Amino acid sequence: MSSSPMTEAMYYVLLALCKPNHGYGLMQEIDRLSAGRMAMGPGTLYGLLRRLEQEGLITLLEDDGRRKSYVITETGKEALFHEYRRLKRLLLDGAFLADWLETEESP
């Protein structure tokens, strides 16, 4: 797994697949997790799932022919934790911006 930053779409898919889910359920879960901020079309999501599966970050849990359920793998979890830590560090590094923002936004 490369240590380059994940795309936002990848991050949310891995996040949503901490619990097993299939295509449409996954879309709804991503919508819920991002509070509607992350809109992902079925074509985009399907392509992403295939890529993540090829990279070993998620695995196929169930396939009844019509629907495929996926879940995150240990490698996927590692990548997700790595990304989470990276984002958290970025946030902490820029924590002083919160004070600036408060000052700028105050009337």
Add this chain to the structure above:
Amino acid sequence: MKWTYRLHYPDYAIGENEQLYEQMAKKGWQLKKRGQILSRFQRQSPADTVYRIELSSPGLFSGTLLPEDLIQFYEDCGWHYVTGYDLVHVFSAPPDTAIQDFYQEPQQQAETVRHLIRSYRRGIMISLVTLLLVLPILLLGNNQNSAAKTYLLSPYLFWIYGLLILVSFWRLIKGWVQSGRLYRSLNKGIALDHRPKKRHRFSRICYGVYLMVLLLLSAATALQVAQARRHPLPTETSEPYLLLSELGDTSPRTQNPFSNDESSVCRGHSVLSTYWDVAEYTSDGYLFQEVYFLHHPALSPDMAPLLVKSAVFARSLEYWTPLSVEGFDWVYASNNSREWIFKKGNWYWYLLCDEDTARQTDVPAQLAKKIHQIEKGEEPHEPM
């Protein structure tokens, strides 16, 4: 139930095809089936419908169907799978709903176009290999002769073949270039235009004309093949070929001892020639003849070498000697004295008979006599 058909856009014109289906739905024609060239629509009440095309991405030898789970996924999202042909698969949805479009990132859609580019490239390679394999077979050795003869008898077949190769090749090249352009534009982040302004009118008219010409040529070929059936050989004829009885062989007709074929004649007509292919068998002899009347000698192959090369025995020019026979422009006889080639105006004859008939009868003189008789009184089938 009313149906109508429309010529759809090529596979790479995704937005144009989507728009065509939307416009048809608005006019009350719902898409039911997409074929290779045409799309079929069923009469229904006019409706605003959104159409989206998804390209399947098969591996080299897998099918072109969309995966079942992908279709189910799209349907779960509110899209309805309508039809698909080859790599192009069409979904529809009612408008103004919260249904998500397939792609938000053009780069991701670009991935699906890669397979389209690959399929065009593969088509070009297959066409080139086929052409490289077929052309030598067609143009080398004795096949060249057969090809020239087929051209003379069924020129439409050649035109169909030529048109098919040229237009298919052109469309494959154009598809390859255009899908490559689409791929690069999507990869740059430019979203697919679902309502393109370009109508490709000229190329659609040209393609329509091409299809019509192809259809007409095919019909003409079918008609020509149907007309050129073999018939039992008559016992008397005023057509421009000889019968064994006219060469003094009055023995009863039999069958070809090898193939059991009856004595027969096949008269055919093409835009380039009218021809007779005659085979006669009696208990004492046989006679094979090919007679050609060229309607357009300038457009026809050179007949002398053609008839020499397709002769049964003397297949090389060195086996032939010129004869002087009154009534013909030129006559050649083979060294075995059983084969002759004649020319008179736009008429050509090739004759082959058994040894006894050739020895006992002056075949060229008999043919000259018969032609003279036809010219004098009896009605020939073509002007002589």
